[in-house]
Amino acid sequence: MPDFDVIVVGAGPAGAAAALEAARAGRSVCLLERGPYPGSKNMYGGVIYGRVLDTLIPNWWEEAPIQRWVTRRSTMLMAGDQAVTVDYRCSSWGEAPYNGATAFRPEFDAWLASKAEAAGAVLICSTTATGLLRDGTRVVGVRTDRPDGDLTAQVVICCDGVNSFLAKEAGLYPPSDPANYTLGVKETILLPREVIDERFAVRGDHGVDIEILGCTGEVPGGGFLYTNAESLAVGLVLSLPKLAACGRRPEEMLAELKAHSAIAPLIEGGQVKEYSAHVIPEAGYKMMPELIGDGILVAGDAAAMCLAAGIWLEGVNFAIGSGAAAGQAAARAVQRRDTSSAGLQDYRRRLDSNFVMSDHRKLREAPHLVMSDLAQQQLPRIACGVMEQLFTVTNPDPKPGLRKIIRGQMKLNNLKLRDAISQGMKALRTFG
Numbered sequence: 419m420p421d422f423d424v425i426v427v428g429a430g431p432a433g434a435a436a437a438l439e440a441a442r443a444g445r446s447v448c449l450l451e452r453g454p455y456p457g458s459k460n461m462y463g464g465v466i467y468g469r470v471l472d473t474l475i476p477n478w479w480e481e482a483p484i485q486r487w488v489t490r491r492s493t494m495l496m497a498g499d500q501a502v503t504v505d506y507r508c509s510s511w512g513e514a515p516y517n518g519a520t521a522f523r524p525e526f527d528a529w530l531a532s533k534a535e536a537a538g539a540v541l542i543c544s545t546t547a548t549g550l551l552r553d554g555t556r557v558v559g560v561r562t563d564r565p566d567g568d569l570t571a572q573v574v575i576c577c578d579g580v581n582s583f584l585a586k587e588a589g590l591y592p593p594s595d596p597a598n599y600t601l602g603v604k605e606t607i608l609l610p611r612e613v614i615d616e617r618f619a620v621r622g623d624h625g626v627d628i629e630i631l632g633c634t635g636e637v638p639g640g641g642f643l644y645t646n647a648e649s650l651a652v653g654l655v656l657s658l659p660k661l662a663a664c665g666r667r668p669e670e671m672l673a674e675l676k677a678h679s680a681i682a683p684l685i686e687g688g689q690v691k692e693y694s695a696h697v698i699p700e701a702g703y704k705m706m707p708e709l710i711g712d713g714i715l716v717a718g719d720a721a722a723m724c725l726a727a728g729i730w731l732e733g734v735n736f737a738i739g740s741g742a743a744a745g746q747a748a749a750r751a752v753q754r755r756d757t758s759s760a761g762l763q764d765y766r767r768r769l770d771s772n773f774v775m776s777d778h779r780k781l782r783e784a785p786h787l788v789m790s791d792l793a794q795q796q797l798p799r800i801a802c803g804v805m806e807q808l809f810t811v812t813n814p815d816p817k818p819g820l821r822k823i824i825r826g827q828m829k830l831n832n833l834k835l836r837d838a839i840s841q842g843m844k845a846l847r848t849f850g
């Protein structure tokens with residue numbers, strides 16, 4: 419008899435959701451976490467889109483440990499010392515069922531894992547899965563770093579995050595290409611609640627999410643600034659190979675973003691409490707591994723499920739969505755006594771029928787478009803240049819027409835009309 423029906427490796431959002439659903443379905447579940455508690459090892463930018471929880475934990479917003487509800491969402495294009503911002507506010511996002519919230523991962527992940535425990539899963543922390551146990555080609559459990567720490571199960575669900583060693587060991591990943599990854603770096607900056615409310619023009623538990631393009635120089639990527647209750651999260655996401663080639667340090671580049679005239683007044687006087695960094699599986703659909711093997715499933719960042727599509731950086735909800743589907747499929751396969759690759763195909767069906775695969779398939783070209791020269795360099799420069807010319811009063815000369823300004827900026831930034839049209843069509847096909 420195996421020790422458990424299901425072993426879930428990693429108690430991040432994917433793992434906690436997988437364990438929750440498998441335990442709820444009546445299976446014996448072990449949730450393994452290498453950190454001393456769930457969330458202790460996890461870092462991200464800061465916004466969780468919680469609607470994926472509606473069916474898993476009804477009225478989750480009444481108890482989830484959140485910092486602020488995001489009611490203002492801005493997209494900023496930067497070029498030199500200039501910035502153009504599209505700023506959207508929505509008061510109803512500050513009411514149930516809400517849209518997005520800032521949250522601290524040590525609090526959020528621990529809360530979600532406690533739900534899995536309450537459903538009957540056994541959480542074992544400070545324990546690393548060091549490899550897979552096999553019977554022929556079939557996965558039958560994991561080795562751990564504890565003495566006599568082998569654990570057996572009918573299904574192992576790998577939720578061990580980006581660079582999943584277990585999925586690689588199972589042969590589910592092709593050789594990895596560094597171009598598929600970005601590095602995220604973040605500072606948490608302390609500021610009093612009332613200062614944040616004033617500077618970001620929000621009140622009560624409302625908060626702001628700012629996404630930034632054009633702030634990473636020659637390295638493709640983007641930036642973000644989020645409000646917590648009494649701190650800000652400011653950070654960058656940077657193409658891994660281009661960062662390595664440029665010879666600059668990510669913290670230098672982050673210091674430049676913090677010094678920009680559109681950002682500096684927002685963070686002024688704040689005290690840096692924490693600096694952290696983590697890799698992101700940026701290429702989404704195009705880099706996903708095989709998701710299913712004999713006795714094994716892969717979910718969350720371990721399966722490159724993070725959606726990194728420029729204006730959207732959504733990993734936690736995709737981790738929860740895929741983890742829950744893996745937990746449900748594993749439980750069903752155990753019940754039917756067929757945990758072979760064929761018996762676990764229900765996982766794929768569940769992913770295909772919910773937002774996880776639909777969004778990834780639809781947006782599969784988005785990471786490439788967002789990292790293109792047009793989005794990274796030309797668009798921010800043209801937008802800022804057009805605004806500068808449009809609003810600079812030229813008296814005694816008359817105002818130049820908008821068409822002339824746009825044409826002039828496109829020429830200045832080497833953007834040909836036919837390239838703009840073809841890229842625009844691609845963007846419409848992807849995002850439309």
Ligand SMILES: Cc1cc2nc3c(=O)[nH]c(=O)nc-3n(C[C@H](O)[C@H](O)[C@H](O)COP(=O)(O)OP(=O)(O)OC[C@H]3O[C@@H](n4cnc5c(N)ncnc54)[C@H](O)[C@@H]3O)c2cc1C
Pocket residue numbers: 427428429430431432433450451452453456457459460461462463464465466467545546547548577578579580601602603604653654655695696697698717718719720724731732733734735737
């Ligand atoms: C800079 C940055 C900004 C981001 N911003 C956002 C954002 O604002 N919103 C958003 O939704 N997403 C964001 N993301 C993406 C998001 O963080 C991830 O998509 C999400 O955390 C994936 O969840 P997961 O459970 O799959 O993996 P993880 O959260 O990485 O969890 C994996 C867990 O497995 C454990 N583990 C790993 N190996 C082992 C092992 N061998 N044995 C035992 N345990 C193990 C780890 O300790 C960890 O707890 C961001 C990411 C970065 C890096």
